[in-house]
Amino acid sequence: xxxxxxxxxxxxxxxxxxxxxxxxxxxxxxxxxxxxxxxxxxxxxxxxxxxxxxxxxxxxxxxxxxxxxxxxxxxxxxxxxxxxxxxxxxxxxxxxxxxxxxxxxxxxxxxxxxxxxxxxxxxxxxxxxxxxxxxxxxxxxxxxxxxxxxxxxxxxxxxxxxxxxxxxxxxxxxxxxxxxxxxxxxxxxxxxxxx
Amino acid sequence: xxxxxxxxxxxxxxxxxxxxxxxxxxxxxxxxxxxxxxxxxxxxxxxxxxxxxxxxxxxxxxxxxxxxxxxxxxxxxxxxxxxxxxxxxxxxxxxxxxxxxxxxxxxxxxxxxxxxxxxxxxxxxxxxxxxxxxxxxxxxxxxxxxxxxxxxxxxxxxxxxxxxxxxxxxxxxxxxxxxxxxxxxxxxxxxxxxx
DNA sequence: TCCGTTCCGATGCATCTGCATCACTTCGTC
DNA sequence: GACGAAGTGATGCAGATGCATCGGAACGGA
Numbered sequence: 001x002x003x004x005x006x007x008x009x010x011x012x013x014x015x016x017x018x019x020x021x022x023x024x025x026x027x028x029x030x031x032x033x034x035x036x037x038x039x040x041x042x043x044x045x046x047x048x049x050x051x052x053x054x055x056x057x058x059x060x061x062x063x064x065x066x067x068x069x070x071x072x073x074x075x076x077x078x079x080x081x082x083x084x085x086x087x088x089x090x091x092x093x094x095x096x097x098x099x100x101x102x103x104x105x106x107x108x109x110x111x112x113x114x115x116x117x118x119x120x121x122x123x124x125x126x127x128x129x130x131x132x133x134x135x136x137x138x139x140x141x142x143x144x145x146x147x148x149x150x151x152x153x154x155x156x157x158x159x160x161x162x163x164x165x166x167x168x169x170x171x172x173x174x175x176x177x178x179x180x181x182x183x184x185x186x187x188x189x190x191x192x193x194x195x
Numbered sequence: 196x197x198x199x200x201x202x203x204x205x206x207x208x209x210x211x212x213x214x215x216x217x218x219x220x221x222x223x224x225x226x227x228x229x230x231x232x233x234x235x236x237x238x239x240x241x242x243x244x245x246x247x248x249x250x251x252x253x254x255x256x257x258x259x260x261x262x263x264x265x266x267x268x269x270x271x272x273x274x275x276x277x278x279x280x281x282x283x284x285x286x287x288x289x290x291x292x293x294x295x296x297x298x299x300x301x302x303x304x305x306x307x308x309x310x311x312x313x314x315x316x317x318x319x320x321x322x323x324x325x326x327x328x329x330x331x332x333x334x335x336x337x338x339x340x341x342x343x344x345x346x347x348x349x350x351x352x353x354x355x356x357x358x359x360x361x362x363x364x365x366x367x368x369x370x371x372x373x374x375x376x377x378x379x380x381x382x383x384x385x386x387x388x389x390x
Numbered sequence: 391t392c393c394g395t396t397c398c399g400a401t402g403c404a405t406c407t408g409c410a411t412c413a414c415t416t417c418g419t420c
Numbered sequence: 421g422a423c424g425a426a427g428t429g430a431t432g433c434a435g436a437t438g439c440a441t442c443g444g445a446a447c448g449g450a
Contacts, residue, residue, distance in 0.1 A: 023313075024313065025313055026309065026310055026312070026313040026314075027223075027309075028222075028223040029313075031436080031437060031438080032437075032438060032439085033436085033437075033438095041398095041399095042398065042399040042400075043399075043400085044397085044398055044399045044400075045397085045398065045399075047438090047439075047440090048397070048398075052438085052439085053437095053438065053439090107312045107313065110308070110309050110312055111309050111312070111313075113305070113309070113361060113365060114221065114222075114305050114306050114308070114309030114310075115221055115309075116365055117221070117302045117305055117306070117364045117365065118218075118219065118220055118221040118224075118302065118306075119221075123365055123366055126365050126367070127365060127366055127367050130362065130365070130367040131367065134367075149379075152375065152376055152379055155362075155368065155372065155376050156355065156376050156379070156380055158358070158362070159355055159358030159359045159361075159362055159368075159373075159376065160351065160354055160355045160358055161358070162357075162358035162361060162362070163353070163354030163355055163356070163357035163358030163359075163361075164354045164358075166308060166354075166357060166358075166361070167325065167350075167353070167354055167357070169312045170308060170311055170312065170318055170321050170322060170325070171318055171322055172321070172322050172325040172326065172329075173350065173354075177350065178354075180347065181347055181350050181351050181354065184344075184347055184351070185351055188383065226406080226407065226408080227407080227408060227409085228406085228407080228408095231429095236429095237428065237429040237430075238429070238430085239427085239428055239429040239430075240427085240428065240429075242408090242409075242410090243427070243428075247408085247409085248407095248408065248409090
């Protein structure tokens with residue numbers, strides 16, 4: 001058993017490079033050569049880690065999805081004592097990737113989502129991520145409000161956060177405006193339901 | 196002044212081909228050759244109509260934006276007698292491109308939006324479209340509800356429709372579920388505001 | 391120490407891409 | 421009717437892209 005290399009960490013390293021490139025010039029700016037260069041690795045190494053380009057993209061997308069999910073989870077776990085209202089607010093804010101330092105992640109996610117519309121293998125991963133987030137939202141909503149249909153409310157919130165993210169990326173909304181919209185929506189969720 | 200050709204109609208014809216291709220294989224499946232073939236035109240003709248590929252994409256995007264806007268306008272104008280509530284519902288539904296026959300348009304739009312995140316010239320067109328739709332929504336909302344902040348409500352509705360469209364395209368939501376969400380949201384808009 | 395397996399990086403190759411070029415057709419004008 | 425500008429479409433070209441290949445380096449076991 002000669003020279004063993006940590007494949008997993010290398011794959012992550014390459015996935016990071018994919019994300020950086022996709023952030024800068026979209027998903028079509030992601031070529032094997034550029035990825036290799038950005039990851040400080042030879043093209044051969046990239047080809048060893050991933051048999052094909054699509055395989056690489058799938059891994060990168062999964063990688064990002066996990067990162068976002070992890071951050072949302074951490075944000076919720078970080079302050080378990082607070083009300084479910086603020087927990088939900090934090091979660092939704094995190095999903096929206098509104099903060100400047102996560103804008104890149106959002107751009108990459110958007111690029112992948114668009115590609116997923118014509119690529120079943122990517123679409124499946126995206127769906128899985130959305131399903132997870134929606135379930136999380138639904139749980140928080142159910143235990144924090146008397147909403148009749150938590151699932152529908154969760155679907156609404158998820159779609160809203162997604163749309164807001166997109167609109168911020170495009171420059172149609174400022175991050176502040178998006179936060180304002182999100183906050184108002186959450187307030188409406190509590191206000192009328194309690195009344 | 197020899198042989199004059201109707202440039203505008205040819206440009207539209209090419210834009211249609213761009214959309215069909217983008218619908219099938221994403222925006223990166225749009226090459227000059229394929230566009231020419233799909234539009235039943237020689238590559239030279241395409242190059243004459245549009246000096247560069249980006250120019251062509253910009254035109255196609257504008258074309259789609261206008262089509263959607265026109266359809267929304269027509270939908271509203273078609274039944275002016277009804278309540279603003281249903282008018283708004285129709286407009287939002289139309290914007291969401293939920294109907295099967297407009298799914299292609301939605302896919303193309305999503306592809307362009309993702310590209311716009313890294314292309315200023317496309318982003319500008321997308322922004323213009325969103326601004327127009329938001330203004331329309333805001334107007335309808337203002338004259339139909341007693342909402343305190345019509346602009347914010349419009350922003351919310353627009354982001355929601357956009358998110359729903361995306362989620363339907365990805366397959367995370369069925370069109371019926373998206374319609375359900377949209378309808379419930381509109382109801383909430385009237386219910387609590389009136390109370 | 392030496393061998394063999396595993397991995398690496400460079401190079402090759404067929405294909406495709408956007409754009410430029412150029413001979414040719416078409417048609418209004420003189 | 422001929423001239424010539426406007427428009428057309430085939431072809432050329434340089435560069436990029438994904439993938440395959442191959443000689444050799446690196447490293448664990450005997």
